[in-house]
Structure formats: C-alpha cells, structure tokens
Amino acid sequence: MTDAASARATRALLLLLAVELAVFTVLGRNFLTLGNGFEVVRASVEVGLLALALTAVIATGGIDLSVGSLLGLCAVVFGWLAREAGVAVPVAATLAVLAGMLGGLLNGWLVASLRLPPLIVTLGTYSLYRGLAEAATGGVANYTGFPDGFLGLGQGTFLGGIPAQLPLLALAFLFFWALVHRSVVGRGLEAIGYAPEAARHAGVPVGARLRLVYVLSGTVAGVASLVYVARLGQAKADAGTGFELLAITAVVLGGTSIFGGRASVVGTLVGLFVLALLQNGLRLADQPAELAGVLTGMLLLLALALSRERKGS
Amino acid sequence: MTATPGHPHARRSRELSLLAALALILLVLGWRAPRFFSAANLADLATSLAPALVAAMGMALVILARHIDISIGSQFAVCGVVMGLVAKAGLPVPLAAGSAILAGAGLGAMNGALVAGLGLPAIVVTLATMVAWREGLRWATEGTWVRGLPESFQWLGLGQAGGRLLIVVTAAAVFALFAWGLATLRAGRAVYATGSDAEAARLLGLRPRRVVFAVFVLMGALTGLAAVLTTIQFIDVQPNAGVGLELRIIAAVVVGGVAISGGRGSSLGVLLGVLFLAVLGPALVFLGGKAHWDRALQGAIILVAVASETARRRGADHD
Numbered sequence: 001m002t003d004a005a006s007a008r009a010t011r012a013l014l015l016l017l018a019v020e021l022a023v024f025t026v027l028g029r030n031f032l033t034l035g036n037g038f039e040v041v042r043a044s045v046e047v048g049l050l051a052l053a054l055t056a057v058i059a060t061g062g063i064d065l066s067v068g069s070l071l072g073l074c075a076v077v078f079g080w081l082a083r084e085a086g087v088a089v090p091v092a093a094t095l096a097v098l099a100g101m102l103g104g105l106l107n108g109w110l111v112a113s114l115r116l117p118p119l120i121v122t123l124g125t126y127s128l129y130r131g132l133a134e135a136a137t138g139g140v141a142n143y144t145g146f147p148d149g150f151l152g153l154g155q156g157t158f159l160g161g162i163p164a165q166l167p168l169l170a171l172a173f174l175f176f177w178a179l180v181h182r183s184v185v186g187r188g189l190e191a192i193g194y195a196p197e198a199a200r201h202a203g204v205p206v207g208a209r210l211r212l213v214y215v216l217s218g219t220v221a222g223v224a225s226l227v228y229v230a231r232l233g234q235a236k237a238d239a240g241t242g243f244e245l246l247a248i249t250a251v252v253l254g255g256t257s258i259f260g261g262r263a264s265v266v267g268t269l270v271g272l273f274v275l276a277l278l279q280n281g282l283r284l285a286d287q288p289a290e291l292a293g294v295l296t297g298m299l300l301l302l303a304l305a306l307s308r309e310r311k312g313s
Numbered sequence: 314m315t316a317t318p319g320h321p322h323a324r325r326s327r328e329l330s331l332l333a334a335l336a337l338i339l340l341v342l343g344w345r346a347p348r349f350f351s352a353a354n355l356a357d358l359a360t361s362l363a364p365a366l367v368a369a370m371g372m373a374l375v376i377l378a379r380h381i382d383i384s385i386g387s388q389f390a391v392c393g394v395v396m397g398l399v400a401k402a403g404l405p406v407p408l409a410a411g412s413a414i415l416a417g418a419g420l421g422a423m424n425g426a427l428v429a430g431l432g433l434p435a436i437v438v439t440l441a442t443m444v445a446w447r448e449g450l451r452w453a454t455e456g457t458w459v460r461g462l463p464e465s466f467q468w469l470g471l472g473q474a475g476g477r478l479l480i481v482v483t484a485a486a487v488f489a490l491f492a493w494g495l496a497t498l499r500a501g502r503a504v505y506a507t508g509s510d511a512e513a514a515r516l517l518g519l520r521p522r523r524v525v526f527a528v529f530v531l532m533g534a535l536t537g538l539a540a541v542l543t544t545i546q547f548i549d550v551q552p553n554a555g556v557g558l559e560l561r562i563i564a565a566v567v568v569g570g571v572a573i574s575g576g577r578g579s580s581l582g583v584l585l586g587v588l589f590l591a592v593l594g595p596a597l598v599f600l601g602g603k604a605h606w607d608r609a610l611q612g613a614i615i616l617v618a619v620a621s622e623t624a625r626r627r628g629a630d631h632d
C-alpha cells in the first residue's frame with residue numbers, strides 16, 4: 001500500500017473517531033468533558049503500550065498472543081517481590097520489567113532461532129505465562145497495599161488533571177514511531193513481513209530483528225504491568241486477561257496488515273482511541289458493556305474486509 | 314529428503330512417542346496411585362474426554378486445511394445455551410440436540426464465509442467472532458443460567474450410567490467416522506491436499522475454497538455436538554461454558570502431531586493427543602501435585618510438541 005493509501009486509511013479512522021465523539025456527546029452523560037477525556041486515556045494506557053509494541057511484531061508478519069498473560073505474570077512477580085519478599089519497590093519494578101524481557105526473549109528465541117510459527121509459539125506461552133502466574137499465587141493470592149508513591153503512577157495526575165501515565169504512552173509512541181517509520185531497523189521489519197527470504201538476501205539480519213521485536217513486546221508488557229498494578233492497586237494472576245485481543249484489534253483497525261509488510265504506528269494509536277471511546281461512550285450512554293465487545297468484534301471484521309479491498313485496488 | 318505430507322515414517326514416530334509417554338504416565342499412576350484406575354474414576358475420565366475428542370476432530374480438520382479456529386469456546390457456549398432454550402421451550406430433547414448442532418454449523422458457516430469467501434486470515438476472523446459471540450451471548454442471557462429444564466434433559470433421561478455410555482459411544486462413533494473419512498474418502502484427501510498446497514490442489518481440480526468453507530462448517534457442527542455431549546451431563550446450562558476451550562483443544566491437536574502449517578497429521582495422533590492431555594491433569598492431582606500448575610504445563614507441552622515436530626522435520630530434510 002502506498003503512503004497516500006495509508007493516509008487515506010488513517011483519515012477514515014479519524015472520521016470514525018469523530019462519529020463516535022458526535023454520537024456519544026448526544027447520547028452519553030458528561031461524555032465530552034476534559035475529565036472524561038483523561039479517564040479514557042488513563043484506562044487505555046496499558047492496552048496502548050501493548051498495541052504499540054505489537055505493531056512492530058505484526059509488521060514482521062508475526063503475532064504475540066502472550067502479551068496479556070505476560071502482563072499478568074509480571075504483575076504477580078512485582079506484587080510478590082514488593083509485598084511478600086519485602087524488596088524495595090523500585091527494585092521490584094525493575095525485576096518485573098526484567099521478567100517481561102525474559103518472557104519476550106523466550107518468544108523471540110523460539111520464533112527466530114528455532115523458526116517456529118509465532119502463532120503457535122505465543123499460543124503456548126499465552127498458556128504458560130498465565131499458568132505460571134496462577135501457579136505462583138495458587139490462583140488466590142492478591143497483593144495489595146502498595147505505597148502511595150507507586151500508586152501515583154496509575155492514579156495520580158499532574159498539571160491540573162493530566163493522568164500520570166500519559167507521558168509513558170507518549171514516550172512509547174515516539175519510540176515505536178521512530179523505530180518503525182524512521183529507522184533502518186523499521187525498514188527491515190516491514191521487509192521481513194513482506195518477504196522474509198528477500199529480506200535475508202537484501203542483508204537484513206532477520207533473526208536478530210525478530211528477536212528484537214519479541215523482546216520489546218515482552219519488555220513493554222512488563223512496563224504495562226506496573227501501570228496496571230498502580231492503577232488498580234492490586235496484583236492478581238488474572239491481570240490483563242484479554243488485553244492481547246484489544247491490542248491486536250487496535251493494531252489491525254489502525255491499518256497495519258495482519259500479514260505483515262505494512263505498519264502504521266499512528267494508526268495504532270487512533271485505533272486504540274476508537275476502541276477506548278466506544279467502551280467509555282457506551283457506558284456513559286447506559287448501554288451494556290457486552291455491546292462494546294460485540295461492536296469491537298464487528299469493527300475488527302470490517303477493518304479486515306476493508307483493508308483487503310484496499311489491497312486489491 | 315523432504316518429509317512429504319503422507320511420509321509414513323514421519324507420521325508414525327509422533328504417535329509412537331506419544332504412546333510411550335502415555336504408557337509411562339499410566340505406569341507411574343499404577344505404581345503411586347492405583348486409585349486412578351478405579352471404575353468410577355475411569356468412567357469420569359471417559360465422560361469428560363468424549364466431548365473433547367469430538368471437538369478436537371473438528372479442530373484437526375481446520376488445522377489440516379491450514380487454518381485455525383479460536384472461536385471454538387464461544388461456539389461451544391452458544392450451542393449449549395441454544396440446546397437448553399429449545400429443550401426448555403418444550404420441544405423433545407433430541408430435537409434440542411439437533412438445533413445445537415445446527416447452530417454450531419451456522420456459526421462455522423459464518424467463519425467459513427469470511428475466511429474462504431472473503432479470503433480474510435482465519436486467526437483474526439475467529440478472534441473477532443470469538444469476542445462478538447461470547448459478548449453477544451452474555452448480552453442476550455445477561456449471564457443467567459438456563460434452568461428449569463425437563464426431566465428428560467439430563468443424561469437424556471437415561472440415568473447416569475446409561476447417559477454416560479451414550480456419550481462415550483457417540484463420541485467414539487463420530488471419531489471413527491471422521492477418521493475413516495479423512496483417510497479414505499476423496500473429501501478427506503482434499504482436506505490434506507488443500508492444507509499442503511492450496512494452489513496445487515486447485516490445479517488438480519479440487520476447490521480449495523469450498524474445502525475450507527466445509528471444514529469450518531464441520532468444525533462448528535462438531536463443536537455443537539461436543540456442547541450437546543457436555544450439556545446433558547448437568548441439570549442447568551451455564552452460558553459461561555467453554556472459556557479457554559480453544560487452547561485445550563488446539564494443544565491436544567498439536568500435541569497429537571497435526572502440523573500447524575497444514576496438510577500433515579493423523580486421526581490416531583489426535584486421539585492420542587486428547588488422551589494424553591486428559592490424563593495429564595488428573596494424573597498431576599493423583600500424584601499429589603498442585604492443580605494450579607495444569608495450565609503452565611499445558612503451555613509448556615504445546616511448545617515442546619511444536620519444537621520437537623520442527624526439529625524432526627528439519628532432521629528429515631537433511632537426510
């Protein structure tokens with residue numbers, strides 16, 4: 001797809017966002033307020049972080065289904081270290097991110113070095129990481145009582161209401177935008193997604209690049225787990241259940257091809273807010289939460305069908 | 314030499330290693346926890362295993378055709394609720410079972426149309442339908458169980474022993490039918506051909522898109538049957554059933570040696586994969602392990618299975 005077509009896809013998505021804004025301003029109570037806007041952002045930072053990292057993974061034609069489970073495992077690791085083992089919070093946080101990195105490293109090793117299909121690898125680690133979190137907590141332990149300084153990361157504000165975690169999302173956005181769209185590495189990622197053999201012949205270090213995107217994805221899951229725990233004030237084995245789905249939906253809605261070869265980091269961010277506004281707006285319009293799920297699924301199918309049309313033209 | 318789809322040596326070795334692993338588990342169980350082999354426990358095991366075998370056969374068809382269906386858990390839940398509602402409306406229970414299977418076929422047809430008709434990737438299509446159907450069902454039922462079912466619903470009115478026998482016999486018959494069809498019928502070979510190389514299959518005069526559509530419909534119908542075989546074990550239908558089923562079933566199929574890249578795998582492997590995973594969980598509990606490790610172990614087994622499969626194939630490539 002050309003850059004012009006990519007811009008057109010992003011414009012269509014922005015239009016959808018505008019329609020949502022208009023509809024929910026009429027239907028919802030207190031929808032179009034600054035406070036609610038910040039709430040929407042606050043609630044979508046964790047999925048947003050995962051989605052940004054997934055954009056790089058999907059650009060290579062891969063997929064990472066394990067990010068939600070890994071978020072849960074990192075949350076449990078952090079909770080256990082900080083509350084059970086008595087480790088200082090900054091150290092526990094660092095170790096939790098490290099755990100995420102290790103989780104990503106395992107995915108990357110299996111995909112890049114053993115050349116196993118990413119779908120089945122991350123389906124396996126999706127089960128493995130969630131299972132380890134369940135085993136570690138016996139399925140019941142719920143770590144709470146974190147210090148206020150840490151909870152501020154998820155619940156605090158600065159400059160009159162801006163959520164404390166927003167800079168993190170902005171930073172991740174800038175990083176992945178630069179990586180995918182403004183670096184040689186990013187060119188290589190899309191080349192791998194487009195034609196892995198050709199990329200290899202063109203001198204792209206395919207194995208190293210693949211390892212990189214999965215390690216980044218795992219590391220970001222570790223960071224997202226900290227935001228999650230700080231926002232909700234608790235760390236349980238079921239943290240982040242279903243997040244992989246929302247993140248993939250945001251990426252595909254944003255115009256990144258699920259087959260790889262074409263990615264849009266800006267699109268992912270817009271896709272994320274289309275989903276977040278849908279959930280928030282339906283709630284404020286007193287509609288059942290399940291409707292958001294049904295509409296999300298249908299939106300995903302629509303986005304897929306449309307991207308196929310565009311590909312054909 | 315390349316391992317061709319029907320490479321007999323490559324196919325048999327997975328089944329032999331699974332048999333060995335299964336035998337080992339059973340031996341250890343016989344030594345450490347002979348209670349495992351009590352008639353009551355074996356009957357429990359067979360009853361819980363039967364629906365999984367039916368669902369796994371459907372999943373195997375889809376994976377053999379080089380696709381995947383992760384909406385199976387949501388299909389399972391919808392079919393169970395359909396059966397409950399039809400039975401509650403006063404229609405005969407066999408008719409309710411038929412409508413559940415039909416509902417499954419309908420859901421499968423939707424997946425099939427999107428994948429085969431529009432050429433959309435199965436993983437994302439079924440991700441979307443998994444969410445849409447699950448949330449749609451929650452919306453429609455508001456999470457309430459279907460209660461007040463007729464007497465003839467549980468065990469189809471045959472009592473526990475009779476009902477269990479019926480469940481196991483039905484599953485075994487369906488499995489045998491599909492195993493036979495896959496191995497001998499033209500349609501069965503068409504599934505392998507489509508999964509190995511859709512373009513070559515087309516040049517041979519097959520219609521890969523029809524085959525893909527058909528396997529999704531069959532998978533839906535078999536999921537419906539699995540839901541029937543599960544639902545009749547209880548007096549209520551709970552709409553939250555089948556969460557995470559996709560993983561258990563895909564794990565069983567992949568452990569059974571069906572290649573995720575399509576075109577390779579056998580029905581015997583599927584049977585052994587289902588048996589292996591069904592025995593593993595209870596074995597863990599009987600040997601005094603923690604049930605909480607079940608899921609982690611399943612994930613590890615998927616990884617080991619797919620890694621060993623690829624390693625062996627690569628070894629065969631270097632012959």
